[in-house]
Amino acid sequence: MSISEKDEKTLLDLGLLELFRDRVSDQKTLKQWMSLVYENGYLLANYRLIEEDSLHYTVFLEVGDAFVWASLEQGNLPDQVLYKTGYKNSFFNQGIVNFRRVSRLFRKVIGYSENNGYPFASIQLEALEIEGGRVSARIDYNPGPFITFDSITLINKNKIKPGYLGALLNMKPGSTYDQRKVDAIPGLIGQIPYITLQEDPVLYFANEQCRISLALSDQKASAFDGIVGFLPNENEEGKLLITGQLYLHLQNLFRSGKNLELNWQKVNVQSQDLHVQYGHPRLFRSPIDLEFSFNLYKQDTTFLTRDLGINLFYSNHKKGKIGINYLREASRLLATEPMNTAGDPFYADYNLNYYGLAYRLNTLDHPFFPTTGWQLNIGVDAGNKHIIKNASIDEDFYEGLPEQGIQWKLLVRASKYFSLRPRNILHVKVSAGYMDGDQLFLNDLFRLGGLNTIRGFNEMFFYASRYAVGTLEYRYLFENESQLLVFLDGSLLGHNLEGASYSDNPIGTGAGISISTKAGLLNVIYGIGMSNDQSFNFKYSKIHIGYTGRF
Numbered sequence: 001m002s003i004s005e006k007d008e009k010t011l012l013d014l015g016l017l018e019l020f021r022d023r024v025s026d027q028k029t030l031k032q033w034m035s036l037v038y039e040n041g042y043l044l045a046n047y048r049l050i051e052e053d054s055l056h057y058t059v060f061l062e063v064g065d066a067f068v069w070a071s072l073e074q075g076n077l078p079d080q081v082l083y084k085t086g087y088k089n090s091f092f093n094q095g096i097v098n099f100r101r102v103s104r105l106f107r108k109v110i111g112y113s114e115n116n117g118y119p120f121a122s123i124q125l126e127a128l129e130i131e132g133g134r135v136s137a138r139i140d141y142n143p144g145p146f147i148t149f150d151s152i153t154l155i156n157k158n159k160i161k162p163g164y165l166g167a168l169l170n171m172k173p174g175s176t177y178d179q180r181k182v183d184a185i186p187g188l189i190g191q192i193p194y195i196t197l198q199e200d201p202v203l204y205f206a207n208e209q210c211r212i213s214l215a216l217s218d219q220k221a222s223a224f225d226g227i228v229g230f231l232p233n234e235n236e237e238g239k240l241l242i243t244g245q246l247y248l249h250l251q252n253l254f255r256s257g258k259n260l261e262l263n264w265q266k267v268n269v270q271s272q273d274l275h276v277q278y279g280h281p282r283l284f285r286s287p288i289d290l291e292f293s294f295n296l297y298k299q300d301t302t303f304l305t306r307d308l309g310i311n312l313f314y315s316n317h318k319k320g321k322i323g324i325n326y327l328r329e330a331s332r333l334l335a336t337e338p339m340n341t342a343g344d345p346f347y348a349d350y351n352l353n354y355y356g357l358a359y360r361l362n363t364l365d366h367p368f369f370p371t372t373g374w375q376l377n378i379g380v381d382a383g384n385k386h387i388i389k390n391a392s393i394d395e396d397f398y399e400g401l402p403e404q405g406i407q408w409k410l411l412v413r414a415s416k417y418f419s420l421r422p423r424n425i426l427h428v429k430v431s432a433g434y435m436d437g438d439q440l441f442l443n444d445l446f447r448l449g450g451l452n453t454i455r456g457f458n459e460m461f462f463y464a465s466r467y468a469v470g471t472l473e474y475r476y477l478f479e480n481e482s483q484l485l486v487f488l489d490g491s492l493l494g495h496n497l498e499g500a501s502y503s504d505n506p507i508g509t510g511a512g513i514s515i516s517t518k519a520g521l522l523n524v525i526y527g528i529g530m531s532n533d534q535s536f537n538f539k540y541s542k543i544h545i546g547y548t549g550r551f
Contacts, residue, residue: 043067043097067097067135075126075139077109084112097135113143114179119210120144147177150209158216160195164256165214167282168192170315177210184318185214193367194221194252220550221251221367227451227523227546243267243459245451245546257281267450267459270300282315289313289321298334303347303443305331311358320361320376327354327381331443333390346442346497349388352407356381364417369481371425375415382408385437405438423478429471433464440465440497449506451544454489456508456529458542463502467493481516487527506531510542520549 085108113121225247291311313323364373449461469491494503510527523546530536
């Protein structure tokens with residue numbers, strides 16, 4: 001390659017000299033490097049090729065002088081658009097002509113226009129003049145017609161109302177056209193379990209309105225799930241304790257996304273848990289989601305706790321949901337005999353009103369069998385606790401115990417799915433909770449252990465005011481909805497109550513299989529755990545057999 005000393009210095013200053021010397025092996029590569037020269041203001045740069053033979057040629061490069069801006073005038077570009085794009089006159093006054101920077105400005109202008117009702121906006125340079133190596137020009141901006149969203153039409157007859165779907169996609173009729181909302185359609189529909197998108201959305205523009213046509217197919221999303229657990233019976237040596245769980249989740253009620261969830265679980269012989277939740281998304285076609293929940297937990301003959309919750313979430317299609325919530329918690333003792341000795345009680349009757357904030361984010365690519373994406377839930381609650389004196393307990397138990405107090409808790413759950421290679425998935429999950437207050441009792445605390453928290457232990461085996469659980473889970477998908485998995489659950493947990501403290505580091509490990517059939521999904525999970533109260537012994541193994549039918 002032949003380069004003059006002046007041009008060699010220019011390429012050296014641009015950091016391109018070695019690229020030209022060592023990497024220019026064909027005309028296509030040469031043109032790519034030349035575009036970098038042009039972008040840096042050397043608009044008259046040129047080259048000549050002299051072919052020596054079919055494999056070799058000589059390049060004569062002439063860079064020339066760099067052009068500088070005399071001015072780039074705003075022209076008819078509105079001030080508001082200019083402000084949003086970060087345009088500054090200093091970028092184009094006396095500086096080297098860099099058309100990559102001009103192109104970046106144009107892309108920002110077009111992007112802002114598309115997201116604010118002007119999808120047909122165009123921009124170009126006019127009155128372009130070059131004199132003595134100085135360039136001047138003026139921006140010519142044409143916004144085009146102002147467009148609003150009209151409606152969503154469904155090509156097929158689906159089990160979802162177009163009006164509700166429009167609210168779910170944040171596209172109300174009459175609202176300003178926003179290209180970001182259009183681009184988000186596949187991802188948002190991918191998170192809806194009862195429909196799938198068959199083809200890319202089709203947009204029709206007429207009369208300054210945009211109508212969106214979607215080809216959807218219905219999916220079986222409502223679920224009935226039954227699980228049987230075989231655990232060692234702690235009350236009868238050498239015998240098994242059979243536990244169970246029934247789960248019913250009805251989705252897309254009345255074709256409007258409403259859902260009802262019921263979950264009943266028999267933890268051990270005398271302990272049961274019942275959870276009921278109703279979800280009403282896009283309340284009055286607004287971005288507000290409403291949730292009601294009820295939970296009843298009975299711990300053998302010790303206590304009974306009831307929770308009633310109301311949640312309001314504001315949904316943003318990119319940034320997740322932020323919400324406020326109220327939770328009314330009431331706990332009552334069922335037996336008082338263990339407290340007939342001096343000292344503070346470990347259990348007590350109380351009413352608690354929690355008020356809190358919550359945040360949720362879901363970017364999973366599939367609602368049931370995700371391979372990539374995040375799922376994040378954060379909640380912080382604080383409230384007033386009222387201790388209720390139990391007539392069956394001696395007054396001495398309540399001496400010095402504040403009748404009213406403040407209590408708060410923090411809950412965090414984060415999951416990340418990594419697609420390592422086709423059909424190989426790594427799931428990493430972290431769950432943590434912290435609770436504190438003027439007076440904590442055992443019936444206040446978080447309850448952990450079992451299939452959904454620390455596998456290899458009885459359900460709700462651990463009581464904790466603080467905990468952190470980390471999970472590593474490898475999954476192999478041998479069919480679209482069938483998988484093998486191995487897991488490791490590690491945790492730190494404990495509590496510091498009046499007259500008692502506790503800490504433990506339980507670990508659970510095991511494997512499982514999910515097999516998809518025409519009738520439903522068969523799940524088998526085997527787990528074994530080790531803690532302060534349980535040795536790593538196969539006689540303490542836990543086997544959970546479940547069946548999920550979708551309809």
